[in-house]
Amino acid sequence: MKNLVIKTVNLTKKYGDFTAVKSLNLEIYEGEFFCLLGPNGAGKTTTFLMLLGLTRPTYGSAWIYGHDVTKNPLEAKKRVGFVPEVPGLYDDLTARENLVFTAELNGVPKGIREKRIMDLLEKVDLKEWADVKVGKFSRGMKQRLAIADALIKEPKVLILDEPTAGIDPKGSEEILSLLEILSKNEGITILMSSHLLHYVERYGDRIAIMSRGEIVAMGEPSSLIKGESVIELNLKEIDNLLVSELGGIKGVKEVRREGNKIIVLAGKDIRKEIFEVISRRGDKVSGVSFAPSLEKIYAKYFKEEKA
Amino acid sequence: MRATPIIRKEVADHLSSKRFPLLVALILLSGLATSYLGVQSILQGPMRETEQTLAFLRLLTGGGGSPTLSFAYFIGLFGPIVGIALSFDSINREMASGSMLKILSNPIYRDSVILGKIIAGLLIILLITFSSTGIVVGFNMLVAGFGPTIEGAFRIIYFAITSFLYISLWFSIGLLFSVLFRRTTTSALASIALWVFLSIFFYLIADVIAAEISGIRYYFPSPPITAIIAYYELRSAISRISPLTLYTEVANVLLNPEIRTTGLFYVYAPNLPSPQPLNLDMSMALAWPSFSALIAGFIIVLTFSILLFLRAEIRPSWA
Structure with a gap:
């Protein structure tokens, strides 16, 4: 039986009277490609922020590899790579410099840093762009670099918030294929939110549909079909x-x-x-x-x- | 310490930004220009040795024969701009671009992020104040043909420390607004508005408040001396809320040993020997209340900024 990687119990987030996430109960297993579907305001991003320990839940708890994300966020964050919808890379730095900065934040030893960075740039097909400033990158290239940036700490879980938003179909296909490789070949657990139903149906092992902060349907694509x-x-x-x-x-x-x-x-x-x-x-x-x-x-x- | 990469990146960002050479040029050029004019005015007449020692220090503060617009005056005026320019967008810009979310998704505490930014900003301020003071002092020595005494040199070092503290206070104000407001334009405007208010309009307000409380206008046209003293003392006390007043007081006391009080009156008996310039310890003691008020202001505003940042809801601006 596969290991439980992410677990939430009655995870709830309220902003005043507004409930962004309501009693969310999730169990995501090792190597799974799990997709969250939902319109804007459904609570997907808030769920991710709570899993990363960036927003405190109003009630409930969440664990990543058994580490409570509110009590021990650093241990949880060591194991999670996050790719936000807007990658948040520094446009005035090169691809390599961006990755060096993140590697330093994660305490990646100097001796192995350069090799790991070049390997990752190769993996996301940006090796030739290593010394080009990120400001010159297309949206799709930035998103691929953001994935490399999230992988620098060698995470066991990758959380991606709308990674294909604003990217053309070819670019989206490239990103999702890369994620599929990471999930199937490297055993990285993927938790992704997306609006692209046909992609989600094709790549996701399990899908949860969120509406008004609640999961209204969850299961394998075939069972939902x-x-x-x-x-x-x-x-x-x-x-x-x-x-x-x-x-x-x-x-x-x-x-x-x-x-x-x-x-x-x-x-x-x-x-x-x-x-x-x-x-x-x-x-x-x-x-x-x-x-x-x-x-x-x-x-x-x-x-x-x-x- | 995980703040080290942030300090390194912030320092590199500041040094490579277009703002940095502009800020240095602003302080340096005004300092050099006023120093040159001051030296010319001093060299016009003969001076005794003691006057020469004092004159060198006065080149930095103005008054006593040197031009009114001095190096200390320009630090007082433009120092806030330097501090604000280094911090007004340090948090909200990163929030808006999504890089703050990215940084904090790594195993790093929030306090390391803000401390990294604070340390980097203070290092840059230290660099600007000490390098520009050093260059201006060196220029003065070169043009005037004489330098400060050892005590004078220490007075200049303490003056540079005070300038650093004063600019750092404005840096912390810029940082506070950067945490409070999501838009960089709002934080910049709020910081500049506060600077204009505390540096210009606040003195007018202090005057009105002091006149009302002391009741001086009810005695018009010949108020009693007690009402006049109350009015001036109140006005002076209220104006000390402005960092510019505190900075000017400390700079003047440190760089002009003949100043014996930061208040209006110096009690002196006619049978005592004529007053001599104060030594460094006495000047330090005289400047200490204003100096410590600057420190307190800096620490209070900085603490507020840190606390607000630690409690801030980190959300992507596009969500």
Whole structure:
């Protein structure tokens, strides 16, 4: 059984009457890629700040590798690397100088400092940029450097607050691939918040959806997908027999006809069964869309929140 | 000590910033210009040896034949600018850029962060005050052709320490506003507003308060001597709230051994021998209340800054 890395019990943060995080209970295990989803103000950043000992919880407790983050924040912070949404690097320093500063803060011995810095710059594909001032870096490069900066202390946990915000899809893909390597190959536990549902679904081992400071859904992406799925089929011709055949598939909750479209709502992923029916009948399909269920769940909670 | 990387980085930042040469030039050029004019005015007439010793010190404070705008005057005027410029954005700039969050996510205590910034700032102030005082004194010696006595040299060293303390007090005020306000422009404006208030308008306010409390205006046009004394003493006491008053008092007493009181009156009996210049110990004793008030102000403001920073909610400005 994997070791418990992060544990929170009834973790709560209040600012006056406003509750930013409400009785959060989390258990994150070694090597896990754990994603927190939620809109702005859901309490994700506040949760991270409490885990880093930067904000004192109003109630509850949090532990990182068994160290209470409020009573012993330094021990917890020795094991955690943090990448904020805005990297907080010094633009007037070079990539190497930024890493040297963080290495000094972490007491990395001089003898191994230079090698570790160059290894990390290579890992984040910035070795050629080592002596260039960070002010000249793109957003994606800064974010990769911030990851290297967080890794300088060789942490066991990496907490990332919206690491792909404002970065183009290619840059986001690079960052998430790097995180996946760190998680799968090096056993670093990743706790990340993001808005990019499709990436979260693809990379996350487990996902928690936060709304108004609470976790409203949590589990593996596949288990969350089980809840709902929507398939839209654009057909040249639609007959009633097709509608009834689709309605007969196990797990289908509803089949709606809208012009040349058929919308199938199901309690699980039934794409395979639908395509079997269509290919058997020889219907001509001009387009298919599968609404990712996570997106639907996400939208559902936020619609409730707006209401 | 984990503050060492912060001290090193802050010192490097200050030294490589565009502000640093400007601040040094501001103090140094004004000091050199007033010294040159002072030396010219002193050399115009013959002087006895004792007068020469005193004249060298007076070159730094003005008065007694040297120009009114002296080196000490310019430190009194521009010193706050130096202190404020070194600290007004030291905390809130890092909060806004996210670097404070990054620093504090490492295994380092908050007090190490603020202490690192304070120590670095004080080292820079030390460098500015002692180097500019040294350069101005050296320039004076070169132009005047004579230097201070050993006691005079000690008086100049104590004067440099006082200047350091005075600028450090304004540094701590800038730091306090940097912790209090999230925007750097707000902290800069608040610091400068306080400087203008305490250096210019406060004397007008002190005058009005003293006149009201002493009741001097009710006796107009010929108030009794007791009301006049009460008025002047009150005005002098109230104006000591301003760091500029305290600094000017200490600088004048240290650099002018003929000053025998920081108050208005010096009690002297006609049958006593004529007053001689005070020795260093006596001048130190005379300057001590104002000097200790500067120390107290510096420590109080600095303590407030540290406490507020330790209790501050560290949140990203974009969240």
